[in-house]
Every structure is written in structure tokens, then in C-alpha cells.
Amino acid sequence: MTDSISRQETRKSGASKPDSSPGLHRCLSGNHLDDTSYYTGHPGVSEAKTDQDMERDSTIDLEDTDTDGASSISPEVIDGIEVERDVELGREKTQKSTKSVRDPNLVTWEGPHDPENPKNxxxxxxxxxxxxxxxxxxxxxxxxxxxxxxxxxxxxxxxxxxxxxxxxxxxxxxxxxxxxxxxxxxxxxxxxxxxxxxxxxxxxxxxxxxxxxxxxxxxxxxxxxxxxxxxxxxxxxxxxxxxxxxxxxxxxxxxxxxxxxxxxxxxxxxxxxxxxxxxxxxxxxxxxxxxxxxxxxxxxxxxxxxxxxxxxxxxxxxxxxxxxxNQDLHTEWDVPDRTIIKALSVSLTRPFKLLGTQIIIQVLAVYMAYLYGIMYLVLSTFPGLWEGVYNESVGMGGLNYISLGVGFFLGTQICAPVQDRIYRELKARNNGVGKPEFRVPLMIPGALLVPVGLFWYGWSAQAKTHWIVPNIGAAIFAAGTIIGFQCIQTYIVDSYTKYAASAVGAATVLRSLAGFGFPLFAPYMYAALDYGWGNSLIGFIAIGLGWPAPILLWIYGERLRTRSTFAAG
Incomplete structure (x- = not known):
């Protein structure tokens, strides 16, 4: 409490002397995604950090220090380097750089329970x-x-x-x-x-x-x-x-x-x-x-x-x-010369930098894009199937889309609680330390449901079975798709906490291009292969992309993150 009062008095006076208490102090702030980070090297002085600086920081020797329950400062950002990834993954210790000293003019949250912090x-x-x-x-x-x-x-x-x-x-x-x-x-x-x-x-x-x-x-x-x-x-x-x-x-x-x-x-x-x-x-x-x-x-x-x-x-x-x-007050994100052009230059290049260098993102982005593309491809087949083959009216044919909605809903209801439960149990077995890889196990049943649903939908449609049979296949496909989407998204966010926006952006670019392009060739593919072999083709590709991905991430994911200058260690 005394420390908090003295900091407020220092702010009012505009003083810039560092706190004389011994030890290293954390400069902390709230969670942020994909923003240029800053650290305080000396009292009242902020240095903007470029991508190269951020990458260099990953090689700085860090010392582990125990966080005590009495601390009034939330361990989320240290020297402007976000460590929420460590807090959220359940680590009992935080890391801080030997560069750090207290900056009395740094505006941050008022402790870990500040009601203005969105997490509170x-x-x-x-x-x-x-x-x-x-x-x-x-x-x-x-x-x-x-x-x-x-x-x-x-x-x-x-x-x-x-x-x-x-x-x-x-x-x-x-x-x-x-x-x-x-x-x-x-x-x-x-x-x-x-x-x-x-x-x-x-x-x-x-x-x-x-x-x-x-x-x-x-x-x-x-x-x-x-x-x-x-x-x-x-x-x-x-x-x-x-x-x-x-x-x-x-x-x-x-x-x-x-x-x-x-x-x-x-x-x-x-x-x-x-x-x-x-x-x-x-x-x-x-x-x-x-x-x-x-x-x-x-x-x-x-x-x-x-x-x-x-x-x-x-x-x-x-x-x-x-x-x-006090005009010296600042946050760790203040940049005097920051412009929209500079921000755009980072935004336009970093997703492609991540996509070009991060194997994790490459694997997941390609699989996510494929799921999104075949989802729109399947959607594009519905009017021709239900209105042409099954001779339903436009309105009645539209009702068949309910099967996809049911599959998405059921997949969500299964994925959300099961994924959180798996994460908690694996974290408990790992001495309370969480890992992004704990999001992987549920990807496996999702990767199984996608091709099963495609085979079911395609061959039953070609055989002109009762209308409920292709709809069941579509629902199975939809459930597998949403499970895959949710596991991929949470894994990326957990793995690239600071750069999550760019990492998700890289996946979004590929995903959207697939959603745009796949329906364009759908009429020609189904005209040549019909529903049975057409869906079987995309189902076999889904097996080739979806089945190895979770296994590789479970075995090599942590090793790849450790080597990365962008991913959470």
C-alpha cells in the first residue's frame, strides 16, 4: 500500500528518480496482442522495439524469480515483454530481465485485481x-x-x-x-x-x-x-x-x-x-x-x-x-513517431513472415484453409443436389442446411467442455504447468469425422437415398470441421500469445482464399466425378492433411516452439 501511495505522489511531482529499494522490479501491464513492445531500461526512458529487438530478446539470459502472493503487481508484462503466456500456462514463476528498473512515470494497472483490467x-x-x-x-x-x-x-x-x-x-x-x-x-x-x-x-x-x-x-x-x-x-x-x-x-x-x-x-x-x-x-x-x-x-x-x-x-x-x-507519464506502448503507415508495414509483412518461417503455423494454416474451402465447396453443392436431384423447392431445399447447423452446434457443445477438461487434467499431471499441446488431443476425433462425413454425404447423395441420409453425413462433416477449427484457433493463440493477431491473420488469409477459390472449381469437379468420387477425393486429401497434423504437433510442437523467436517457450 505504501509503495502504491509513494508512486502516485511521485507521478504528481513529475519526479523521475528510480525507487531505491533493492532488487529488480517488474514493469507490468495488461495483455496485448501483436503490438510493438517496449521496455524501460532507465528511469523515464522508453525504447521502441523493432522485430529484430523482439527476436534478440529471446536470447537474453533470464533469471527465474518466485512471485509472492503479496505482490500488488500483476505478472503479465515484464519490461514490456508479455509473459501472460507463462501465467496462463500455469507456471509458478515469472521471468524478468536484468535490464529492469522501476519507472515511476509508467502508467499501468493498479495491481492484479484492478477492476479496469478487462480480465477482472x-x-x-x-x-x-x-x-x-x-x-x-x-x-x-x-x-x-x-x-x-x-x-x-x-x-x-x-x-x-x-x-x-x-x-x-x-x-x-x-x-x-x-x-x-x-x-x-x-x-x-x-x-x-x-x-x-x-x-x-x-x-x-x-x-x-x-x-x-x-x-x-x-x-x-x-x-x-x-x-x-x-x-x-x-x-x-x-x-x-x-x-x-x-x-x-x-x-x-x-x-x-x-x-x-x-x-x-x-x-x-x-x-x-x-x-x-x-x-x-x-x-x-x-x-x-x-x-x-x-x-x-x-x-x-x-x-x-x-x-x-x-x-x-x-x-x-x-x-x-x-x-x-505530469507530462512525463507514459505507458509502455507510447511511440512518439508511430504512424498508420508504420503499423501497416508491420501488419502486412509479419503474417507472411510467420507463415514463411513457422512450421506450426504452416501446418495448421493449410489444414484450416482446407477445412474452410471444402465447407464452402459442400455449401455450393446443396442447391444442385436438393433442387436438381431431389426436386425440392428453393425454400424446402434451404431447410437441408439445418444439418450443417446441427453438426456445428453439436461439435461446439462437445468441443468446448471436453477441450477445457482435457487441458486442466493434462496441466495437473504436468505439475500445474500448461502447454499449447494440451489443445491437440481433441483434434484427432475432429480429423476423423471430416472424411467420414464427406464419404457418407457423397455416396448417399449419388445413390439418391432418403433425404435424411446425406444430411446425416453433412452433419458429421460439420461437427468435425468445427472441432478442428476450435482446436487450431486455441492452439495458435496459446502458442503465439504476443503475436497471436499476426498468427491468426496468416491462417485467415489462407482460409479466406480457400473459401473464395474452392466453390469456383466445384461445378467442374462434380460434373466429372459426381458426388461419390468427388467427395471421396476431398475426403482422402482431408485424411492426408488432418491425421498427421495433431500427431506431429503432440510430438514436436514444444520443440518447435522452443526454437522459435515468436512462439511462447
Whole structure:
């Protein structure tokens, strides 16, 4: 308590003398993702750290020091180097650099239980943010697929004459998902996650409305792409919001809900789109999603509050400067010459640097992209199968998408509690020390369900069995897909804590490109191979990609992370 009071008095006086108490002191702050880090080498002096500095820090000799329960400082960032990865993985000790001295002008959290730290928010406030972000993440993918049942009507009205252009109307939205996060990520680091999510959502809202008003196919395709750019924000930034709010052991359930949204959306969208297209005009497909998104936007203004610690601490610093007049106050993220251009240069290069150098990301990103691509490929087969082969109406054919929704939902309900339970049990067996590899075991049943579902769906559809049989196969495939997605996402976040945004961004780029490209060749593949061998082909590839990945990560994951300058040790 005395130490806390003396620090506040020092801030008010503007003094910059270091604390004379012996030993090393930790300069600590809240969890952050993928931001330029800083350390305090001398009192009142901050040094910006480049990528090279960050990599060099991994070679600094660190000494382990016991953390005592009486400490009033949360062991999350040491010298600006985030060690939340160690805290969340259950280590009893934190590491601190011999560079460290106390900086009396450093603005940080007021102890480990500071109520302003998003990790200490009340549970209702946390889950309100989770639900709003998940709703944003749901409505955007709904728009990506809701147009599918209306493609025939759109093609007739806007003179779209071939299957490639039809598929482009559907998948151009997903292509924007690969581009938007590269720009939105650094903007969120400068201005905050929530403001970027909400402004981007307005961009999505207006251009999605523009799609409904489009008079030519060129206008529709262009507006779909721009709407996708805006709609990519919650997919790019939502995971960061969850990381701000929850520790690793708490994060599983939140991520299960959040990661369900972008997969459930493409399944729910065509159900509603089918009935809308059948009973009204295709333009109401876009009007309906615009109205729903406007409601979510209004709710978000009240219940989605900023969670990004650098922004929150920046606001705290500005408030203290006004109150004390001490212009030397700073946070560890302050950079006098930081610009959007510099932030963009890091954002545009680091995901590809990680993708080019990190074997873990390469393996998981390719598998995740393949899952996402075949999900959109399967979605693209539904109209032809149910309306063409089974002679169902547009509305009734849309109901078959429920099978995918059921599979996604069941996969989530299985994955979330089981994954957290496995993590806790393996951590307990490992002397209370957690590892990202404890997320791997559940990837194995997920990797088994994907090809089983594809084989089941493809051959039963080709044999024209009862409609329930292909739907069961689709549900099995969907369950395996969501389990794979959730395990991959949590493993990446746990492995690349500081660079999680860039790591997830690298996977997102590949995933979105696959979601864009796979439906384009689907008509030609199924025309040549039919449903049976077509689905068998992608099922065999899923075996080749999905089965070795968890085994390799379980055996070599920790060794690869130890050698990496980016991953958590």
C-alpha cells in the first residue's frame, strides 16, 4: 500500500528518480496482442522495439524469480515483454530481465485485481461483449451464403450468364475476408478494437444495402466485395477481444461460441435466403441482413466496450496528465513517431513472415484453409443436389442446411467442455504447468469425422437415398470441421500469445482464399466425378492433411516452439 501511495505522489511531482529499494522490479501491464513492445531500461526512458529487438530478446539470459502472493503487481508484462503466456500456462514463476528498473512515470494497472483490467470485469460484462462480438461474427458470414438460393433469380435479373460469374457473386465476399484483416489489425492497435469493429460494421451495413439496390452484375460484385471488407472486422479482431477478457483456462467456452458463429452463419443463411427468395424478391435477401445487422449495431453501442489494454491505459494516462500536470507519464506502448503507415508495414509483412518461417503455423494454416474451402465447396453443392436431384423447392431445399447447423452446434457443445477438461487434467499431471499441446488431443476425433462425413454425404447423395441420409453425413462433416477449427484457433493463440493477431491473420488469409477459390472449381469437379468420387477425393486429401497434423504437433510442437523467436517457450 505504501509503495502504491509513494508512486502516485511521485507521478504528481513529475519526479523521475528510480525507487531505491533493492532488487529488480517488474514493469507490468495488461495483455496485448501483436503490438510493438517496449521496455524501460532507465528511469523515464522508453525504447521502441523493432522485430529484430523482439527476436534478440529471446536470447537474453533470464533469471527465474518466485512471485509472492503479496505482490500488488500483476505478472503479465515484464519490461514490456508479455509473459501472460507463462501465467496462463500455469507456471509458478515469472521471468524478468536484468535490464529492469522501476519507472515511476509508467502508467499501468493498479495491481492484479484492478477492476479496469478487462480480465477482472464482472462476468456479465464479459459475456455481454462475447455475445455482441459473436453476433457481429455471425451476421457477416450469413450474408456470405444467404445469397446462394437466390443466385438463379439474381442471374436472370442482372444477366449473369455462366457458372463462374454466379460463383463469383457468392465467393467474392469471402475474398474480402483475406484482405480486410491486414489493414484492420494495425488500425485496431492504434485506435482500439471496438471502434474499428463498429465503424467497419457500418461499412458492411451500407454496402450490403447497396447490394440490394444494385442494378448491374458489376455493381453487385463490387458492393459484395466492399461489404466483405467491412464484415471481416469481427472475424479479424474478435479473437483479440476474447484474449483480452479471459485467461487460457477460461477461454475455451468463449472461443467455442465465437468460432461457432462464422461456421453457423453460412449454414443458417441459405435457410432464410431460400424462403425469402421464394416468397419475395432476391433484393430482400440483402435488406433482411441489413436490418438484422442494424439491430446488432445498436446493441453493440451499449454493451460492447473497449477491451484493448494499450488503449485503456492510454486513456488512463491522459486522465492522470490532466489531473497531475505530469507530462512525463507514459505507458509502455507510447511511440512518439508511430504512424498508420508504420503499423501497416508491420501488419502486412509479419503474417507472411510467420507463415514463411513457422512450421506450426504452416501446418495448421493449410489444414484450416482446407477445412474452410471444402465447407464452402459442400455449401455450393446443396442447391444442385436438393433442387436438381431431389426436386425440392428453393425454400424446402434451404431447410437441408439445418444439418450443417446441427453438426456445428453439436461439435461446439462437445468441443468446448471436453477441450477445457482435457487441458486442466493434462496441466495437473504436468505439475500445474500448461502447454499449447494440451489443445491437440481433441483434434484427432475432429480429423476423423471430416472424411467420414464427406464419404457418407457423397455416396448417399449419388445413390439418391432418403433425404435424411446425406444430411446425416453433412452433419458429421460439420461437427468435425468445427472441432478442428476450435482446436487450431486455441492452439495458435496459446502458442503465439504476443503475436497471436499476426498468427491468426496468416491462417485467415489462407482460409479466406480457400473459401473464395474452392466453390469456383466445384461445378467442374462434380460434373466429372459426381458426388461419390468427388467427395471421396476431398475426403482422402482431408485424411492426408488432418491425421498427421495433431500427431506431429503432440510430438514436436514444444520443440518447435522452443526454437522459435515468436512462439511462447
Amino acid at each position: 470485469w464482472k462476468i456479465g460484462r464479459k459475456w455481454a461483449a462475447v455475445l455482441v462480438v459473436s453476433s457481429f461474427t455471425f451476421i457477416s458470414p450469413v450474408s456470405s451464403s444467404m445469397v446462394a438460393p437466390a443466385l438463379t433469380s439474381i442471374s436472370s435479373d442482372l444477366h449473369i450468364e455462366n457458372s463462374i460469374e454466379q460463383s463469383l457473386v457468392l465467393s467474392i465476399f469471402v475474398l474480402a475476408y483475406a484482405i480486410g484483416p491486414l489493414f484492420l489489425g494495425p488500425l485496431s492497435e492504434m485506435f482500439g478494437r471496438v471502434i474499428i469493429v463498429q465503424v467497419s460494421n457500418l461499412v458492411y451495413l451500407f454496402f450490403n444495402l447497396g447490394c440490394g439496390l444494385a442494378q448491374t452484375k458489376g455493381q453487385l460484385i463490387a458492393f459484395r466485395f466492399l461489404a466483405g471488407l467491412g464484415g471481416s472486422a469481427p472475424l479479424a479482431l474478435g479473437g483479440g477481444v476474447l484474449s483480452d477478457l479471459f485467461t487460457a483456462e477460461e477461454r475455451g467456452k468463449a472461443i467455442s461460441i465465437y468460432s461457432l458463429a462464422p461456421l453457423l452463419g453460412p449454414a443458417v443463411g441459405p435457410i432464410a435466403g431460400g424462403f425469402i427468395a421464394e416468397n419475395t424478391t432476391w433484393r430482400w435477401v440483402f435488406y433482411a441482413t441489413t436490418i438484422a445487422d442494424a439491430v446488432i449495431q445498436i446493441v453493440g453501442l451499449f454493451y460492447l466496450q473497449e477491451t484493448f489494454p494499450p488503449v485503456l491505459l492510454g486513456r488512463k494516462k491522459n486522465k492522470l496528465i490532466k489531473e497531475t500536470g
